[in-house]
Amino acid sequence: MAGSNALAALRYQGGVKSEVQLNFGTIPTAAGNTDMFAIVPEDGEFHSADFSAVEAIAASDSNYVTFAIQNLGQAGIGTNQILAATNNNTTKLTGGSALQSGSRKKLYPSTSSPALQVKAGDRLRVRVTGTGTLPNTLTGGVMVIRFVA
Numbered sequence: 001m002a003g004s005n006a007l008a009a010l011r012y013q014g015g016v017k018s019e020v021q022l023n024f025g026t027i028p029t030a031a032g033n034t035d036m037f038a039i040v041p042e043d044g045e046f047h048s049a050d051f052s053a054v055e056a057i058a059a060s061d062s063n064y065v066t067f068a069i070q071n072l073g074q075a076g077i078g079t080n081q082i083l084a085a086t087n088n089n090t091t092k093l094t095g096g097s098a099l100q101s102g103s104r105k106k107l108y109p110s111t112s113s114p115a116l117q118v119k120a121g122d123r124l125r126v127r128v129t130g131t132g133t134l135p136n137t138l139t140g141g142v143m144v145i146r147f148v149a
């Protein structure tokens with residue numbers, strides 16, 4: 001698939017790890033959700049995720065973004081949250097961190113081991129939620145999600 005809102009790359013690395021890359025296009029300044037979807041390539045466990053965008057966003061407790069990955073499972077109705085629902089996965093001033101221009105923002109996994117388990121074919125909803133009014137749009141947003149077998 002082509003385009004900024006498409007699954008951009010899927011690579012296998014020696015059968016030990018697999019990786020899914022999502023290109024978000026533009027994340028608007030207005031409050032709301034920007035969703036992307038990915039399919040888990042093989043059975044295993046969530047390993048890590050990073051996000052990067054062209055623009056920076058300063059840390060703020062009123063105007064910030066939150067990152068989430070939900071495993072919808074094979075039937076599309078799963079509720080497991082792969083990322084921790086904590087301020088670490090935000091650009092909040094309290095407990096989060098700013099998003100630096102062109103830099104990688106590490107995202108933090110859930111502490112629930114069962115939530116990290118994935119099966120080949122599981123559908124993931126990757127969500128970036130804007131709260132308040134962001135100081136600028138985020139263009140060139142890219143997230144890389146890694147799994148281990």
